[in-house]
Amino acid sequence: GENVEQHPSTLSVQEGDSAVIKCTYSDSASNYFPWYKQELGKRPQLIIDIRSNVGEKKDQRIAVTLNKTAKHFSLHITETQPEDSAVYFCAATDGANNLFFGTGTRLTVIP
């Protein structure tokens, strides 16, 4: 199946700075790459996603980039705020529409 690797596992930034989380995947047939945010004690929720026919997508302070040739995609959060503190997961679908997740990044935004 798909192998999704995610880095870093933990990330601390000062409020107002940017945060970048990177993921790689192995299945060249993958065509959908969502990012989920999981706050403490809550279920993961989608924050942004990108499809393989698009190189970049932006939604306010959040952006995702995709490089299909290199098989990597990244999440960018600008002007971070304390409420951005959470665990973030990247994911990718394999050719059979299974959804595989990375190991997560714990982001801490320091006020």
Added chain:
Amino acid sequence: DVKVTQSSRYLVKRTGEKVFLECVQDMDHENMFWYRQDPGLGLRLIYFSYDVKMKEKGDIPEGYSVSREKKERFSLILESASTNQTSMYLCASSWGGLMNTEAFFGQGTRLTVV
């Protein structure tokens, strides 16, 4: 609002017991998933179902089986629970077809096997 509901929030079972975790979704989604979440390991896919009675193994199916007799319900079965199956279990569902879409998660079941 999509609702994915797991039958129990917390569960404590004894080693060797047969355990059923139930998940129900109310959005007529074709796809349903079972994951386990462990610190440092992320969400690991146990089983995936894309239609009634259809299932595919994920990364870690050993020790688990699933049942999908109705479209809205996806059950995870631990045939003989062991302590290494102590974990948080998350169910999710999404639309099927060629266009992958957002997966919606249940609230999770924290299973402890003693």
